[in-house]
Amino acid sequence: MFLAPPPRTVTPEMQQRFDLAIKEAYAYSPARSNAEQQYFHAHMHTRDAKVWFWWFRQPHRDEVRKRQKHESAAAKVVRGFDQQQKQKISNAKASLGLWSDSGLEESRQLFWQSFNSGKVFAQRQTFWDTVVNIIFARERNAISMVLELLCTAVINFTAGMVISIFAFVAQLPAMLLSYQPSWWSGLGFFVVSLIGACSVIAGFLLALWGSGTAAIYSIVYLANTNGRLEGGRGYRRPQRIHFD
Template identity: 35%
Template sequence: MQRVGGAAGDDPVVALVKNVAGRALQSPKVRVGMVLWAVGLFFMLLAPGLHTVTPEMKSTYEGMVVDAANMPEYHEAYAHYREAQAYADEAKVWFWRVREPYKTLVYERQPSADKWAAELARAERERENKMTEARAFVGLWSDFGLADVRGRFWGAFEKGKLFAQQQTFYHMIMRVLSARDEDVLSTVLNWVFVAVMNFTTGLLGALFYFCFSLVHMVFTYQPDPLSATAFVLLGFLGAASVVASYLFALYGMVASGVYVVGKVVVRDALEQERRQQQLRGAPQQR
């Protein structure tokens, strides 16, 4: 029996997608965008460091990092600050500002905590200066610089995904508690739509957060203005390429799933209509 509407492979939706994709690939702007996308992915995922770090430089860098992390004055200031602040907090009961002797005790103890807080801030600045010297020693375009930017990006990326997962979970809980009388298909489609929107919002927010973090990170390596500008642009391009790839894959997966489910629903509806017509025609044939 010949199927109506042509061969099984003549799907109008697939043909439309192929037609649109073919026309898009012929556009110069789309080709430039794909080249930039490939460059961004390469920078964020595979690019090696342009500045060679010798084993001697690596050993010196690691020694500078260890020296910055193990500052005795920093740990001493931190321990004294914790102790002094805890001692002052013991007197901070309810409404201590209008209660004696707690008000007097706080005013007597808090200056010591403030003094150690200032000392701790000074030690933190000194420690950060040492870390800046260590980063400047190996250079922004070294493997250490690329590992730093990739670590910051993937940290922001995971936070964006976690935000999306939490918001989607809360939405599901609220929808279950609302106890709406809806069919399973509508519930699943609503959940998918909310999940897609949450992942889009979360990853775009993570992208903007990473951009601000990237600018701060670049300045800690003390590069020249040209290198800093190029690194920031490539870092943003790489982050945007990864986020776009993830979102496009997500959209494609959702669109494919909705399309398949839609075809199944339409096929079942047509099959049910055909059976009803056969049942209505059966008495007439008798």
């Protein structure tokens, strides 16, 4: 899914129409700019009325609620322009199709964003776990601390990858709906995307677990070997007493 070519080919004419539609959707609109300015002024006007403890003071509370009505009306106008822009973008995407290069590329970007978010979560969690272990470590040798750090990193990265899958699945339906696919096409794309995402995560976790297991085994083996060598050096054969 994330490496295969798109099933639907986009012609240069289709790409040109798509680019023009996207450009039109993001084009400057005087009406939208005016609506945003009115909303900003209404928001600041409401904010000026919020004096100290305005909620418990009847005149100020009534004034704030009065101004909030104007702010809500201005915000509704801005949301209307936002909805029109989203609809234009959705129509442009629908002209290419969900199974086009545009749809596949957007799903790839969505997955890698979720994947990177999971890695960042694991890295931060491992960092703070390491800091806490170092602070509260008492009479512990370096080997045990390294082993605990490796186990903690493996657990955190596993949790981060699981979280990334759920984040990807949660964001995928909105992306699918933006292409206006049919019910069967959207369901098929969702299933294929989920299988591809799980395959990538499974491969990453298998490599992680394998590397972690090999590292832990190597550290334990070296520690035992060094312990036996040190024990051998400390042992001395008893000397016989010669009686002349």
